Amino acid sequence: MRSRGKRIAIKLAGWGFIVLGILGIFLPILQGILFLLVGLSLLSDDSPWAARLLHRLKKKFPKINQKLEEALVKAREFRQNLFKKKPKPNEAGD
Numbered sequence: 001m002r003s004r005g006k007r008i009a010i011k012l013a014g015w016g017f018i019v020l021g022i023l024g025i026f027l028p029i030l031q032g033i034l035f036l037l038v039g040l041s042l043l044s045d046d047s048p049w050a051a052r053l054l055h056r057l058k059k060k061f062p063k064i065n066q067k068l069e070e071a072l073v074k075a076r077e078f079r080q081n082l083f084k085k086k087p088k089p090n091e092a093g094d
Helices: 004-026 032-043 048-060 062-082
Strands: none
Touching: 004 032, 032 048, 032 062, 048 062
């Protein structure tokens, strides 16, 4: 089970991506749809409405679903690399 702080951080990140997605719909610089899908995927673990909406969007837009899956794989790899424990320097060799 996730800690409370981690759940709150994931919810904040999910809502942050949704806000960026809404802005991205109106601003040509941002990829609005991609940010919306990433936000929904983050929220879908705890929110049934987000899971239902994400499922409907994946079904309706298969090309976007493929891009989302690629982005989620990259994000997962980045997160794993970010939270890897760094080896402590060898005190004998220093």
